[in-house]
Amino acid sequence: MSAQKRSAPRRARRGEPRLLFFLSLLIIGLLCVVVRLLSVQVVEAKRYQALANSQRLRRVEIAPHRGTIYDRQGKELAFSVDAETIYATPYFIKNPALVASKLSPILELDEASLFEKLTKDSGFAYIARKVDKERAEAVRALEIEGISFLKEGKRCYPYNSLGSHVIGFVGMDGRGLAGLELYYDEFLRGEPGQLVAENDPLGRPIPGGVSRLTPSTDGDGVILTIDRDIQYRAEEELRLQVERFQAKGGSIIVMNPRTGEIYAMANEPAFDLNGFSKASAESLRNRAVTDVYEPGSTMKVIIASTALEEKMHRPDDVFHLPSTIKVADKVIGEAHPRPPEDFTFAEIVAKSSNVGAITIGLELGKERMYKYIEAFGLTKRTGIDFPGETYGFTPPPDRWSGSTIGNIPFGQGISATPLQMIQAFSVLANDGFWVRPHLLCRVINARGEAVKTYPEDRGRKVISTQTAREIRDILEQAVNEGTGEAARIDGYRVAGKTGTAQKPKEEGGGYEPGRHIASFVGFAPAQDPQLVILVVIDEPVGAMYGGVVAAPVFKKVAEFSLRHFRIPPE
């Protein structure tokens, strides 16, 4: 009993330190929490704060309203409408499979790909971009946590394929991707605004949360030199002709030779601007600006202008032309073989004599010939306000082979874009001045005031006015009694030149038999040219001459345009 009594205090003494020990454990535990709190709330606070903000602060870009593109009459060629983009914060999607199955029927998207987007390891994933109001509302009604909405402008092209190559298109991000949408993007796109708001996981603003709004600035309107009606007519006639001759393609340009304004620029094949993503790469090119071709006989006009300007000949000089001509190792004859004959200088152009053109070319010599080819702008870009312009190839004189001088006068062994070619003819129509071609008329702001106007340009003198007029008479003769008869328009004086060129082999070295490029370039009215029109048809089947294939298109488009502009007949 006494032993037990003695042991009790010992236990007691042992018990008290244990209480103290345990209390200190509790205090140590609390101190651990304190240390941790100091770490999270002081040392690393900034990092967590930034993370918290990044998940709550939605920097919503307010897309500016993209400017409208108008034709010269003020018709809308491209405009933006409000559309909604649906995006997800995958982080907050609790049940991706269920959400995918709910969204799939509304958005008509594949469930598996939706699931993939919803489970993406990121804080942002587009679900569907630029959907119409009804679908956006249907998705909104589901009130899915982690699904948010964004207003974005959707680009609309009311005339679908009209002016497709010129107007170009806009990417999903609202930036111009091609054509004038790209070239004048800086005016069209405007300045995006920004809404910084603190949102809950459903994307609803947190009351009392941060919110800053920087309003967006809408894009400016762009008025083009394009005339919707002429553009439409040009496209239509080109398309019909390409179809009729089962051609590979074609281009047409209608412009004002005085001002350089382009009224129409079209190519075949074209594409629907509202579905550009489905168009073939082949159809997206603005061939009139980006592709080159061998101009063929239209080149003879440049050679003739040079000879007249250099005062080597008068239009009525008579040439005795053999049926063929030998240059270096090559014998060149006419397209339609003929016996040796007398041609006037004018007839050489009007009847498109290869032998005659080469004869004149040989007289000019390569240096002078090159100088004028350069002066007419065939060796460099025109500088049109359009992205991706290329220029043709003219070999510099020091690299001409023996036969080059026998090719270039009738437009082979030299290449140019359709735009370069029509420019060269504009010089003739514009009394010898080269004026830069352009598509922009002016940029207007929301109040309709001009922000920028395409600068007027007197142009660069290439040949004398007299030479230009003389050539015009010759070209009128070409239409009236030469190869271009199909271009004649009742009541108007028309000047023009046909061109038929063999297509060079793609691999080089010679020409493809049976494959031609038929072209016609002309202007009207001949005595006071208001319009220059170039038509190029690539690989027509069943006919090959510019006078047959291209000239009728010129005629129809020119006829329409003359009436459209109310240019009185003679």
Add this chain to the structure above:
Amino acid sequence: MAKRRGATSSYYWLLGSTIVLLLFGLIMILSASSVMAYAKEGDSYYYLKRQLLWALVGLAAMGIFSRFNYRNFRKLSVAGIILALFCLVLVLIPNIGRAAGGASRWLPLGPFAFQPSEFAKLAIILYVADVLTQRRGEIHDLTQLLVPVVPVVGFASALVILQPDMGTAVAICFVSYVLVFLAGARLRHVFGLGVAGSLAALFFIFSEEYRRQRFIAFLNPWVDPRKSGFQIIQSLLAFGSGGIRGLGFGMSRQKFFYLPAAHTDFIFAIIGEELGLIGTLFVVLMFAVLAITGMRIAFRSRDVFGRLLGSGITCMILSQALINMGAVTGILPVTGIPLPLLSFGGSSLVFTLCGIGILLNIATQEKGASYAGSDMRRGDRRTRLPWSSSGRGTKVSGRRR
């Protein structure tokens, strides 16, 4: 009131810190829950009103228990544990227990619900403290120690785990274990039990997929920030956003559906976000006051039972607080244990206040701060300490009355 005169400081410190934490909790519940309450119930004050009601019930219970001689619990401890075990079984029966969030933890009680595990925590403390007091002579004998304690605690924990509520089970085992230690068991026994308990805990963690996930998320929440790591990351973001001074009362951003269970298990995070380090340190300080006064009350208790009961209740409150604060700050795995006195939850609040009521009663029966202090300093413990008094505390109590 005369009987309280001698126990002034402990009693009032405990009462004070409890009331402060309780009021603080009510305010923070309003702030943390108003958004969700409005969204779900259409009434911003929905959770506050309920918690207020429970607080009144709890305060009443605390008042009653503070006047109820704790020594009488020794007679009630067996009945208490049987009732607790019965309720724990009942809650597992599908049509009786009410499930929420994948766990069946509630027994319906009219418009309210009662969480038997909260009651079980208190019952276990009473029971274990009683048994260990009874067996204090055989405390060195492992079998004598284990036979009554381990089966009951084990059974209760197993029932709780089945709910499933691993966190509460751990708390129950831990408190029992601490009591065994405080009762003076041999250190090697204590150590052995600790190893066994840890192994069992690890087994349970890895036997259940969601616990394993939570554990992995605890080790590195960024492994799966979308699911298992979500809560802890959102919690850390709340603490971090608060910084030192906080965003201001009511200004929490994370409560807008980012942080789940903002008003229950994660209320500490909302405190951290709205009131910053100042707020969180204040809470920690209040719990430190609770820990020190609680242990002081146990320390000064004149009998073994009071000493074990007092430290058991303190241990229960503090261990839950530590587990919760540790979990929300990312130093312990998330277990779903509420922060005592602060988190929304009626049963937890009521039984925590009951426990504090008991502590208050123990405090009233101290001999008086000055007396006990001088007593110890003289080293004349033998005659004063409960161990030396031959019998049960009732005798002492009887003398006082």
